[in-house]
Amino acid sequence: xxxxxxxxxxxxxxxxxxxxxxxxxxxxxxxxxxxxxxxxxxxxxxxxxxxxxxxxxxxxxxxxxxxxxxxxxxxxxxxxxxxxxxxxxxxxxxxxxxxxxxxxxxxxxxxxxxxxxxxxxxxxxxxxxxxxxxxxxxxxxxxxxxxxxxxxxxxxxxxxxxxxxxxxxxxxxxxxxxxxxxxxxxxxxxxxxxxxxxxxxxxxxxxxxxxxxxxxxxxxxxxxxxxxxxxxxxxxxxxxxxxxxxxxxxxxxxxxxxxxxxxxxxxxxxxxxxxxxxxxxxxxxxxxxxxxxxxxxxxxxxxxxxxxxxxxxxxxxxxxxxxxxxxxxxxxxxxxxxxxxxxxxxxxxxxxxxxxxxxxxxxxxxxxxxxxxxxxxxxxxxxxxx
Amino acid sequence: xxxxxxxxxxxxxxxxxxxxxxxxxxxxxxxxxxxxxxxxxxxxxxxxxxxxxxxxxxxxxxxxxxxxxxxxxxxxxxxxxxxxxxxxxxxxxxxxxxxxxxxxxxxxxxxxxxxxxxxxxxx
Numbered sequence: 081x082x083x084x085x086x087x088x089x090x091x092x093x094x095x096x097x098x099x100x101x102x103x104x105x106x107x108x109x110x111x112x113x114x115x116x117x118x119x120x121x122x123x124x125x126x127x128x129x130x131x132x133x134x135x136x137x138x139x140x141x142x143x144x145x146x147x148x149x150x151x152x153x154x155x156x157x158x159x160x161x162x163x164x165x166x167x168x169x170x171x172x173x174x175x176x177x178x179x180x181x182x183x184x185x186x187x188x189x190x191x192x193x194x195x196x197x198x199x200x201x202x203x204x205x206x207x208x209x210x211x212x213x214x215x216x217x218x219x220x221x222x223x224x225x226x227x228x229x230x231x232x233x234x235x236x237x238x239x240x241x242x243x244x245x246x247x248x249x250x251x252x253x254x255x256x257x258x259x260x261x262x263x264x265x266x267x268x269x270x271x272x273x274x275x276x277x278x279x280x281x282x283x284x285x286x287x288x289x290x291x292x293x294x295x296x297x298x299x300x301x302x303x304x305x306x307x308x309x310x311x312x313x314x315x316x317x318x319x320x321x322x323x324x325x326x327x328x329x330x331x332x333x334x335x336x337x338x339x340x341x342x343x344x345x346x347x348x349x350x351x352x353x354x355x356x357x358x359x360x361x362x363x364x365x366x367x368x369x370x371x372x373x374x375x376x377x378x379x380x381x382x383x384x385x386x387x388x389x390x391x392x393x394x395x396x397x398x399x400x401x402x403x404x405x406x407x408x409x410x411x412x413x414x415x416x417x418x419x420x421x422x423x424x425x426x427x428x429x430x431x432x433x434x435x436x437x438x439x440x441x442x443x444x445x446x447x448x449x450x451x452x453x454x455x456x457x458x459x460x461x462x463x464x465x466x
Numbered sequence: 467x468x469x470x471x472x473x474x475x476x477x478x479x480x481x482x483x484x485x486x487x488x489x490x491x492x493x494x495x496x497x498x499x500x501x502x503x504x505x506x507x508x509x510x511x512x513x514x515x516x517x518x519x520x521x522x523x524x525x526x527x528x529x530x531x532x533x534x535x536x537x538x539x540x541x542x543x544x545x546x547x548x549x550x551x552x553x554x555x556x557x558x559x560x561x562x563x564x565x566x567x568x569x570x571x572x573x574x575x576x577x578x579x580x581x582x583x584x585x586x587x588x589x
Contacts (some may be wrong), residue, residue: 119524120499321498321525390502390546392522415501415524422501444504444520 090136091242091302099317106320107215109137114319122322123417126288127458130250131318131326132309135287139218140238140296143229145207155207156199159233163209166228167197168345168364170355171209177201179210179268179283182353183345184221189369190341191348192224193217194333196285198270210270210281212243212294214335242302247292247326249461250314255282255293257308262293266465277301284463287323289330289456291463328423329416331384331455337395338382338411338425346373347427348382349455380408381433384455385424385441391448392422393441399428400440400447407432410441418458425455470533470576473585476518477557478533478565480573485534485565487518492586494556497523500549505541505562512536512565514572519562521552530562534572540564 087110097103101112112134114122125131145159160172169182179198183191198210213221218239226235246254255262259273262282270283278301286292297305309315324334333339339348344366351374358364362371387393392415399408408428416423424441432439435454440447469479475493478485494500502522512518512532519530541563545551552560577585 113525114498118498123524325524390549391504392502392527394527415499415522417499417524 088137090134091299092134092136092244092306095303095306096134096317101317101319104320107137109215111137112317112319114321115317117316119319119321119325120417122316122318123325125316126248126318126322126326127290127418128248129314129316130246130248130254130292130312131288131322132306132315133245133247133318133323134242134306135245135294135323136239136242136302137215138239138243139211139213139215139221140241140243141211141213141222141225142236142238143209143211143225143233144236145233146231148207150207152203152206159207159209162229162233163197164358164364166224166365168354168358168367168370169197170357171197171199173355173357174199176206177269177271179270179285180353181268183339183350184213184224185345185364185366185370186341187365188341189344189366189373191335191339191343191345192341193221194335194339194350195221196283198283201271216336238296240299242297242299242305243294244297244302244306244309245286245288245292245294246309246315247286247288247290247318249291251290251292252463254309254312254315255295257312258282258295258305265293265463267291267462277305280305287330287332288326289332289458289460289462290326291461325414325417328412328414328425329418329456329458330460331425331457333382334412343382343427344370344373344378346370347378347380377430380427380429382411382425383428383433384453384457385410385413385426385439385450386419386453386457387422387441388449388451390422391443393424393443393448393450397424397426398442399426399432400442401432402438402440404440407439416457423457424450428452468573470573470578471582471585472531472533472576474531476531476533478573478576480567480570483567483570484539485536485567486561487533487563487565488561489521489530489552489556490582491556494553494560497521497528499524500552503542503545503549503552503562505543505545506538508538508541510538512538514569522549532565533576534565534567534569536565536568538563539566
C-alpha cells in the first residue's frame with residue numbers, strides 16, 4: 081500500500097473506509113474508487129435505482145458582494161458584472177435559483193476548468209453567487225476569482241463541507257427524506273433546505289446523465305445525512321470508478337482529460353454554454369479564438385467513439401483515418417456497462433468528425449476499427465420542467 | 467500436476483511439458499469486472515516475466531506476465547465472448563494460454579500454494 085498520509089480527507093472518509101470502500105488517492109484526496117460489488121454493479125445500480133457519491137473533494141465556494149447597500153436585482157447585476165469578466169456564460173441572465181454549467185477560459189480560449197455558477201433564489205441573498213469547481217483546479221480557480229473580484233466581492237470557500245450526490249431514477253424519492261421542496265426543483269435549479277442536518281443546499285444536477293441531486297452539507301452533519309440516505313433500500317454508495325463510467329456514457333467532459341488549457345469550449349462541443357448575449361458582447365477571456373471557431377468551425381472536435389470489436393481503447397490512444405494518417409487522440413476511454421461495449425471520447429480533425437466515420441484506434445500498436453458515434457452514448461434522463 | 471505462483475499473481479499448472487497459465491483469484495478480485503482479454507498469438511515465444519496477455523477491467527488495462535518461458539501452444543478462445551469467466555473462475559475456466567515449457571527448472575524457484583498464500587497474507 082502506498083503512503084496515503086499526505087492525502088486530504090473528506091468528512092466521510094472514515095465512513096467509507098469502514099464500509100468496504102477501496103480507498104485510493106484522487107486529486108490529492110483519499111477517496112473510494114469502488115465498494116464491494118464493484119464498478120459494473122455500482123454503475124448499473126445508479127442507472128436503475130439511486131447511487132450515493134461522496135464528491136466532497138470538489139470546490140464549492142460563494143462569491144459575495146462587499147457593498148451590502150445593494151439589494152435585489154441591482155445586487156445581482158453588480159456581482160454578475162464581476163463574474164462575467166472571467167466566465168463566458170450569461171450570469172446576469174440567470175433566473176433566481178438557477179445554475180449554469182460553464183467554463184473558465186484562459187486568454188487564448190483554452191479551458192482552465194469547467195464549473196457550475198448559480199444565483200440564489202432568496203431576495204435577501206442576491207449579490208451572492210454559488211460556484212462549484214473541480215478538486216484539482218481549486219487553488220488556481222479560487223485565486224483567479226478572488227483576484228478578479230478584489231475590492232468588490234469576497235470569495236468564501238465552502239470546501240470544508242461535504243458535497244454528496246444522489247443520482248438515479250429513485251433519487252427523487254430518496255431526497256424526500258429531507259423535505260418536499262427539492263422534489264419540485266427542475267434540472268439545474270437549487271435551493272436551501274433547513275432541517276436536522278442544518279442548512280443544506282440542494283441542486284438538481286449531477287454527473288451521471290441521470291436525474292438526481294447534489295447536496296452541500298456542513299461537515300458536522302455529513303455522516304448523519306449520509307447514513308439516513310443509505311438506510312433507504314434503493315440507495316448504495318458508489319465509488320469514483322462508476323462515477324467515471326457513468327459520466328463517460330453520458331458524454332460529459334472530465335477536466336484534465338477531455339478539457340484542458342489547449343481545448344476550446346467550441347472544440348469540446350460546449351458552444352451551448354456561451355449564451356448569445358455573451359457572444360454578441362465578445363468580452364470574455366479567449367473570446368477571439370472562441371468566437372472565430374463558432375463562426376468558422378474549429379479545426380478539431382470532441383466526438384464519441386464505439387468499437388466494432390470488444391477491445392477497450394484508453395486515454396492517449398492515437399486515432400488514424402483509414403489512410404493511416406493521425407487525425408486525433410482518445411481523451412477518455414473505458415467500458416460502458418449500460419451500453420454493453422467499450423466507449424471512448426476523443427478529439428479528431430473536423431474532416432473525420434461526422435457521425436458514422438470509420439477510424440482506427442491504435443491499441444497496443446494494433447489498429448482496431450472504431451466508428452464516430454453520437455454523444456451521449458446513453459440518453460440523458462434529466463428532470464426538465466414543463 | 468504441479469501448480470506454481472508468481473509474485474505478480476500469475477499461476478501455471480504443469481502437466482508434462484505443458485503449462486496452463488492464468489491470473490490468480492486474488493488478482494481477478496483486485497482487477498474487478500474483466501471486460502476484455504487479449505490473449506497471445508499461437509506460436510509466440512515468451513520469456514518468464516515477459517508480456518503474455520492483457521486483461522482489461524472497466525477502468526484500466528493490466529499486463530499479464532508469462533509465469534514460465536516457452537512457446538504458446540494454445541489459448542482460451544472462449545474468453546473473447548465471455549471475459550467474465552476470469553472473474554468467475556480465475557484459476558479454472560479463466561486460464562489464458564498454454565505454454566510448452568522451455569525450462570522446467572524455472573518451476574523450482576516459484577511459490578507453491580502454501581508459499582503463495584503466505585505471500586498474500588503479508589500484502
